[in-house]
Amino acid sequence: MTGKGGVGKSLVSAALAVRSAQRGDRTLWVEMSESPRGGYLFEDFRPQYDLVPVRDQLWAMNLRLQPAIEEYLSVAFKVPFVTRLIARNTLFQILTGALPGLDSLIPLGKIWYELGRRRGRQPYWDRIVLDAPATGHALAMLRFPQAALDMVKSGNVADRSHEIDQILGDESLTSLIAVSTLEELPVDETAELIESVHQETSYRFAAVVCNSVFPEIGQDEQTRFDAWLEGRDDAAIDGRFGAERDIVRKRLQWLESRRQEQQRWLAQLGSVKVPLARAPWIPMAREADVLHALVEEFARP
Amino acid sequence: MIDALVRQQRILIVGGSGGVGKTSISAALGVAAAQAGYNTLVLTIDPARRLAAALGLDGIGPEAVDITPALAEHGLEVPGQLHAMMLDVQNTLDRAVERYAPSPERRDQILANRLYRNISTRLSGSQEYASMQRLHEIATSGAYDRIVLDTPPTTHALDFLTAPERLKAFFDSSLIKVFINFGGRAGRGIFRVSDVLFKALNRLTGANVIRDIGEFFQVAESILEPFSEQAEQAQALLRQPETSFVVVTGPYPHQLDEAGEFQSRLSAMQIRVGALVVNRWLAPLGPEKPELPDAVAASALEDRMAYWASALEGQAHEQTQAIDQLEEETDIPVIRLPELDTDIHSIEGLTELQWRLRADPHR
Numbered sequence: 001m002t003g004k005g006g007v008g009k010s011l012v013s014a015a016l017a018v019r020s021a022q023r024g025d026r027t028l029w030v031e032m033s034e035s036p037r038g039g040y041l042f043e044d045f046r047p048q049y050d051l052v053p054v055r056d057q058l059w060a061m062n063l064r065l066q067p068a069i070e071e072y073l074s075v076a077f078k079v080p081f082v083t084r085l086i087a088r089n090t091l092f093q094i095l096t097g098a099l100p101g102l103d104s105l106i107p108l109g110k111i112w113y114e115l116g117r118r119r120g121r122q123p124y125w126d127r128i129v130l131d132a133p134a135t136g137h138a139l140a141m142l143r144f145p146q147a148a149l150d151m152v153k154s155g156n157v158a159d160r161s162h163e164i165d166q167i168l169g170d171e172s173l174t175s176l177i178a179v180s181t182l183e184e185l186p187v188d189e190t191a192e193l194i195e196s197v198h199q200e201t202s203y204r205f206a207a208v209v210c211n212s213v214f215p216e217i218g219q220d221e222q223t224r225f226d227a228w229l230e231g232r233d234d235a236a237i238d239g240r241f242g243a244e245r246d247i248v249r250k251r252l253q254w255l256e257s258r259r260q261e262q263q264r265w266l267a268q269l270g271s272v273k274v275p276l277a278r279a280p281w282i283p284m285a286r287e288a289d290v291l292h293a294l295v296e297e298f299a300r301p
Numbered sequence: 302m303i304d305a306l307v308r309q310q311r312i313l314i315v316g317g318s319g320g321v322g323k324t325s326i327s328a329a330l331g332v333a334a335a336q337a338g339y340n341t342l343v344l345t346i347d348p349a350r351r352l353a354a355a356l357g358l359d360g361i362g363p364e365a366v367d368i369t370p371a372l373a374e375h376g377l378e379v380p381g382q383l384h385a386m387m388l389d390v391q392n393t394l395d396r397a398v399e400r401y402a403p404s405p406e407r408r409d410q411i412l413a414n415r416l417y418r419n420i421s422t423r424l425s426g427s428q429e430y431a432s433m434q435r436l437h438e439i440a441t442s443g444a445y446d447r448i449v450l451d452t453p454p455t456t457h458a459l460d461f462l463t464a465p466e467r468l469k470a471f472f473d474s475s476l477i478k479v480f481i482n483f484g485g486r487a488g489r490g491i492f493r494v495s496d497v498l499f500k501a502l503n504r505l506t507g508a509n510v511i512r513d514i515g516e517f518f519q520v521a522e523s524i525l526e527p528f529s530e531q532a533e534q535a536q537a538l539l540r541q542p543e544t545s546f547v548v549v550t551g552p553y554p555h556q557l558d559e560a561g562e563f564q565s566r567l568s569a570m571q572i573r574v575g576a577l578v579v580n581r582w583l584a585p586l587g588p589e590k591p592e593l594p595d596a597v598a599a600s601a602l603e604d605r606m607a608y609w610a611s612a613l614e615g616q617a618h619e620q621t622q623a624i625d626q627l628e629e630e631t632d633i634p635v636i637r638l639p640e641l642d643t644d645i646h647s648i649e650g651l652t653e654l655q656w657r658l659r660a661d662p663h664r
Contacts, residue, residue, distance in 0.1 A: 006320035040555065184646070185320070217609055221602045240603040241610075247586040248610040254640065255609060283593075283612035285554055285619040 001131055001209075002138035002193070003179035004186045008211040010037035010131050011287065012179045012279055015294040017129040021058035022299070025126035028114060029054070031062045032107055032133055038062065040287040063107045072106045105144050105157070108164050115167065135178075135193045142168065142176075142197050168203050175206035180269065182210055182262035187269050194272045205274045210266060212281040214259035217252065229253050302634050303659045306575045307334045307447065310545040312440060312538070313575070314450045317549035318559055322580040324348045326549050326638075327451035328356060328385070329655040334447040335369065335383035336655070342444075344435060345451040346388040346428065355647045356385045363389035375648040384445070388453075393431040394421050401527035407520055416517040428453040433535035440538060545575035548633075552582040552620040557627045564633055577635045578658070579624050583617040584639045590618035 001016075003009040010031065017029035028051075031038055036047035042054050047062040054060045117124035132138055145165035148157055168174055176197070180190040194205050218225035228234045229252060241248045269276060280297055282290045306313070307330070315327040324345055331343035342365060348356070356368055365384040372379055395412060402408035411417055421427060429452070436450050538544060546567055550560030557579070564574050591611040594604070628635040638657055641650070 004320070006318070215605070215609055217605045218602070219605075225602060225606075237603055237606065240607065244587070244610075247614075248606065250586060251610045251613050252606060255613060283609075283616050285616070285623075287555070 001129065001177045001179055002133065002135055003211075004189045005134045007179050007181045007186050008279075009134070009179045011041065011291060011294065012209050012211055013129050013131040014038070014041045014291055015279070015298055017058060017060075017127075018055075018291070018295045019298045020127045020129065021056065022295070024057060026124070027058050028125050028128045029058065029060045029131070030111065030128060031060070031131045032064070033062060033131070034064065036062045037287070041291045043288055063110055065107065068107045068110050072109060105141075105148070105160060105164065108141070109160050112160070112163055112167060135189050139193055139196055142201055142203055146201055168201075171204060171206070176203060178205055178208045178274075179211055180208055181212050182265040182269070184265065187265045191269065191272050194274060205272075207275045207277050208269060208272065209277045209279055210269070211279045213266075213278045214255060214262055214281050216259065217256070226256075229256055302576060302636060303330070303333055304337065306545060306547070307337050307339070310573075310575060311446065311543040312436070312448045312450065312541075313545055313547055314436075314452060314539070315547045315549060316452045316563065318551075318556065321549050321551045321556065323549050324352060324451050325651070325654060326547070326578055326580060326658070327449050328352065328651050329658050330449045330547065331383050331385070331447075332372070332377070332379070332651055332655040333659055334449065335372070335379040335381040338380040339446040340382045340384075340444075341447040341449065342384045342386060342439060343449045343451065344386050344388060344432070344439065346390075346432060346453050348387070348451075352646055353387075355651065363387060363392050372648060372652075375652070377648065377652050381446070388428075388432050388435055390428050390431040391421065393435050394427065397434060397528065397531065398524060401524040401531075403523050407523050410516070410520045411524070414517045414520070416514055430532065433538075434531060437531070437535040437538055539572050540570075542573075545573045547576050547578060548574055549578045549580055552579050552624065554619070554623040557623050561627050561630060564631060574633050577627070577631065577633050578638060579627075579635060580638045581640050582624065582637045583613065583620055584637070585614060585617040585621055587614060590615055 001009055001013040014029060017027050021027040031047060038045055038047035038060055045054055049062060049064055049067045051059050051061050111128060111130060114125060114128060133141060145161040145168065148161040178190050178194060180186045190208060197203055197205065224234065228237050229249060238245055279294060282293045284290050284293060313330055315323050317323050327343055327345060331341050334341040365386040367382065367384050369379060369382045372383060398411050399408055402411065432450065432453060439448055548560050548564050550556050560577060564577060567574050591614050593611050593615055594608050624635065624637060
């Protein structure tokens with residue numbers, strides 16, 4: 001899962017992972033962040049590089065770049081001082097400049113390892129939910145395996161790129177999901193990302209999750225609701241709110257106007273030709289509460 | 302509050318996390334300065350398309366655009382002038398290379414290097430370096446009375462401050478020296494470490510990549526010193542009395558926490574913070590936080606209305622409580638900007654935002 005920073009990518013991916021675990025699947029939720037959200041989303045949980053249990057059937061790890069690189073190099077080279085020299089230095093930044101996307105290949109390699117783990121005759125994980133880097137980085141990450149295969153014909157990077165290319169390209173195994181809010185910048189960025197990925201790679205996005213979608217309060221009584229918002233009297237509504245009537249009207253006018261704006265951006269997002277899913281706006285402040293409510297929403301039939 | 306800030310400070314730097322509305326606030330500050338009679342420049346990076354279109358910045362190069370006539374067309378006559386400019390990171394870095402390269406050969410070598418082309422705009426800190434560089438150029442040219450800098454949309458606001466140092470550290474690294482030597486003498490004459498290192502790197506990436514890197518750093522070394530000096534001068538600009546930060550934040554508790562932390566880090570570095578702007582604040586309409594009714598799915602219209610009205614009012618109270626707390630903990634003025642009904646994507650919207658910013662309804 002990817003998305004522009006600030007749209008709730010971590011929240012939505014965590015909600016999907018929790019839901020998957022609730023259904024009984026052994027689930028791994030992977031963050032890739034220097035400032036992980038997991039500690040806010042789950043109580044009594046501290047994100048770390050090593051695998052930790054979060055709750056029944058759910059495990060988590062924060063795949064930070066630095067330890068992932070060190071781990072990868074130590075496996076690849078078996079020479080500790082070279083490993084440290086490459087990993088602990090700005091050198092790696094230079095290498096990723098020379099080979100854009102290398103910094104995401106290595107964490108992806110770690111996921112590839114987790115995918116291959118077995119538990120007896122069973123796969124170790126039924127599902128892995130990856131809270132991947134934000135949109136800008138995601139494009140470099142998705143471009144990388146094929147670009148690397150064009151540039152490097154043999155060696156470690158080529159082998160790993162080939163494996164990851166297979167996984168990303170297999171739609172029965174992997175779903176690419178973008179998360180967006182229904183606002184100008186996120187919608188533009190999401191549409192651009194999907195267009196670029198579809199043009200430049202053989203991978204396909206499976207869905208866009210629209211996050212923080214405002215509620216449709218009017219539903220089958222939209223005309224009546226609109227009329228009241230515009231100032232018309234309505235005995236039942238006015239009776240219900242009494243002295244609060246004007247405050248409620250002002251509040252809901254704002255919400256309705258925002259909702260309609262969201263609907264226009266939703267229509268725009270429709271042009272990406274990828275199935276759209278919705279995650280509602282949750283009127284709570286604490287992230288753990290928001291996650292809990294969102295999981296309940298996802299659990300509805 | 303904002304009026305005083307615009308009067309007193311020549312340079313306003315608008316900082317904050319991504320997605321909180323920095324660009325709109327920067328543009329609104331620019332309008333406020335032009336209203337106050339100043340010849341003003343807003344230097345922005347990557348604005349939303351419709352805002353860029355509103356400012357006349359779409360499809361235009363890195364030159365300043367005079368948008369004073371456009372303001373007048375939309376009914377806003379200002380006594381000063383308002384110019385807007387889009388930061389072009391590659392162009393700014395290229396010009397720095399041109400200026401500091403010791404010879405035309407060196408210059409061409411750097412500009413043509415494949416690694417430089419790939420790496421220069423993507424390196425951590427290069428956007429921030431370029432915007433500091435541009436700000437420094439504009440500030441020393443004396444062409445404008447007031448400059449508003451919209452900072453790059455980094456995920457973390459503090460990145461902006463450490464960027465020049467990170468970039469410098471990157472070039473100063475002792476490993477770079479190994480590369481420079483390697484590029485010059487094809488790896489001979491240095492201790493064994495580099496042999497093993499380059500073998501390892503070749504295995505990882507292929508030989509031509511290593512050659513590019515060697516060449517890049519060999520030629521880059523020649524302009525390192527002027528580059529670093531320039532970065533230091535630009536950094537010094539941040540601490541001058543004519544410069545002040547405006548920290549923009551969203552209204553949610555975790556965003557306010559982050560803004561508070563950013564502000565105290567700035568203050569600790571002797572960098573002035575003129576105001577904390579809480580953007581998109583949902584103002585409470587009643588005196589108390591209401592009880593949230595039970596969630597509703599298939600209930601009557603009135604029930605749904607009651608639920609969402611209370612939910613919004615509850616949010617408003619929680620946000621307000623968090624803002625009050627921030628205000629108590631800091632001695633920087635906190636400006637609350639209530640939610641607008643729509644996004645800002647026109648000059649009318651900007652004008653409205655500017656009035657609200659100056660009015661500060663809380664006081």
